[in-house]
Amino acid sequence: MRCEQFRELISAYIERSIASPLAAKMDEHAAGCASCRAELEDVRRLWQMMAEAKRVEPPASLHSRIMQEVYASVPTTPAVRWWELAWRPRFVFAAAAVLAVLAIVMWSHNMQTDAIALSVVSDGGSPVSPVATSTLPTRFEPFLTDSGDLRWMLKMHASRPTSVEVVAGAQTVWSGSVAQQTTTVLPAVPQGTVLDVRVAWDGSNALRAWLPAEISQEQRKPVLVLKQRSIEETLAHIARAYGAPLVLVGETDPLTRVNLESSGVALEQMLTKLAEKLNLQISRAEDGTIVLTAR
Ligand SMILES: [Zn+2]
Numbered sequence: 184m185r186c187e188q189f190r191e192l193i194s195a196y197i198e199r200s201i202a203s204p205l206a207a208k209m210d211e212h213a214a215g216c217a218s219c220r221a222e223l224e225d226v227r228r229l230w231q232m233m234a235e236a237k238r239v240e241p242p243a244s245l246h247s248r249i250m251q252e253v254y255a256s257v258p259t260t261p262a263v264r265w266w267e268l269a270w271r272p273r274f275v276f277a278a279a280a281v282l283a284v285l286a287i288v289m290w291s292h293n294m295q296t297d298a299i300a301l302s303v304v305s306d307g308g309s310p311v312s313p314v315a316t317s318t319l320p321t322r323f324e325p326f327l328t329d330s331g332d333l334r335w336m337l338k339m340h341a342s343r344p345t346s347v348e349v350v351a352g353a354q355t356v357w358s359g360s361v362a363q364q365t366t367t368v369l370p371a372v373p374q375g376t377v378l379d380v381r382v383a384w385d386g387s388n389a390l391r392a393w394l395p396a397e398i399s400q401e402q403r404k405p406v407l408v409l410k411q412r413s414i415e416e417t418l419a420h421i422a423r424a425y426g427a428p429l430v431l432v433g434e435t436d437p438l439t440r441v442n443l444e445s446s447g448v449a450l451e452q453m454l455t456k457l458a459e460k461l462n463l464q465i466s467r468a469e470d471g472t473i474v475l476t477a478r
Pocket of ligand 1 (some may be wrong): 185186189212218220356452
């Protein structure tokens with residue numbers, strides 16, 4: 184048996200869904216080939232982690248909320264915040280089949296390298312078109328308090344009076360009109376989490392940021408195993424795991440679900456793959472913050 188053949192059959196072998204003569208050949212190959220044996224162990228370990236990963240159940244109210252929206256005769260006012268758009272009819276129809284599951288699988292078979300295998304499965308449905316977004320010049324600046332905790336400051340700058348609302352977590356921390364420059368100190372981020380910040384302006388424009396409790400100086404390459412997460416949950420996880428702030432401009436399909444497995448992957452590489460599969464554009468703000476824009 185050749186190594187390529189062995190590797191193609193690893194999943195079936197672990198599942199014990201291959202015929203025993205073939206399984207015997209695989210035992211034999213694994214016994215004599217250290218690199219395939221290592222690969223087999225890596226895949227087993229990932230499967231184990233996948234099995235232990237927390238399962239995310241849809242909220243019980245999901246169905247009734249969808250049905251309410253489907254039968255609602257009149258759409259709500261146009262000045263709705265972008266994250267509320269998720270429950271408006273066109274989104275519901277776009278995902279009514281709710282079968283639009285986007286699976287991203289990125290893993291490194293060899294945990295020592297940063298190799299990525301990536302595949303996307305989409306079962307019907309289509310992404311919703313993003314709301315037109317013009318970027319409000321914003322800047323998230325980290326600073327250390329006297330006690331050594333990291334805090335974030337939001338600096339906004341608008342060339343004309345612009346009505347802005349800033350929500351951090353579930354709490355509105357600032358709302359009003361920005362003309363020229365406004366600075367807001369955001370609430371503290373609990374250790375090991377991210378601060379989820381939404382900045383909405385002029386009714387339909389929005390950006391969202393995930394600001395970690397600590398910024399990693401060295402380049403982290405964490406192991407990530409995520410199942411059935413929304414795009415936004417996925418980005419929040421990445422920001423925390425890598426210790427890097429992430430900003431999303433515009434709107435992504437709230438019902439898309441992402442499966443992600445990776446190990447030994449640098450942040451840039453991770454985001455490049457995600458951006459490609461989720462149709463996001465990556466750029467860097469002048470302070471180095473990574474900005475993803477929904478297209
Ligand atoms: Zn081999």
